[in-house]
Amino acid sequence: MVRLAEIEDLPALTEINLACFSGNQGGPDSAKQWMECRLNSFPLYQVFVLEVSGTVVGYIGWEIHGGFQRPLPVVELEQIGLMPSFQDKGLGSVLQNESMATIARWVGDNNKRIEAQINFTVWAYSGNLRAINSYMKIFADGVVGMRTQYGGRSEVMLRHQLPYIVSVPREEH
């Protein structure tokens, strides 16, 4: 089950962050503070968790860029991680698909100026082939950008342009 994260999920989010990423390895307090900041940034930043048999085993964070009322909204998959024993089972795709659908609905309900689509983006280290292969199933426009931000490790940006159907009220006769 994929659902919006709550403050009660903070211990699990902290554990997953430490198991998957290097940025908060200075100590558990750092990972906890990082995830707490993310949770407190809703709706600018939206965290979803994946539960298996009632246990949180993964999370994904989406960030809305450039304002809430852009005619072409841009939403970035900023971070995704699964506990190691739950990786390589297709669950990353489940987490991406279901949370993307939910945040697309949130954007649709809250942005009155959308014209035709929502642009979803994600940056991945060029060497993280597993993440890239997982993203490619959804971010099917492929690579549309490149940067070198963290040391010498290059990253590629993948994109998915989700068509947005604007409903036009029928004319009264």
Ligand SMILES: CC(C)(COP(=O)(O)OP(=O)(O)OC[C@H]1O[C@@H](n2cnc3c(N)ncnc32)[C@H](O)[C@@H]1OP(=O)(O)O)[C@@H](O)C(=O)NCCC(=O)NCCS
């Ligand atoms: C990245 C991550 C979320 C992907 O989720 P996942 O459930 O493990 O992966 P998926 O099953 O969705 O897809 C992985 C794809 O890569 C492929 N793959 C796995 N290991 C690979 C490798 N070493 N090289 C190339 N491809 C690989 C798989 O075969 C699969 O493709 P397929 O479905 O066509 O067979 C998860 O592995 C994870 O948490 N990794 C650690 C944290 C991380 O790197 N996060 C991304 C950066 S923010």
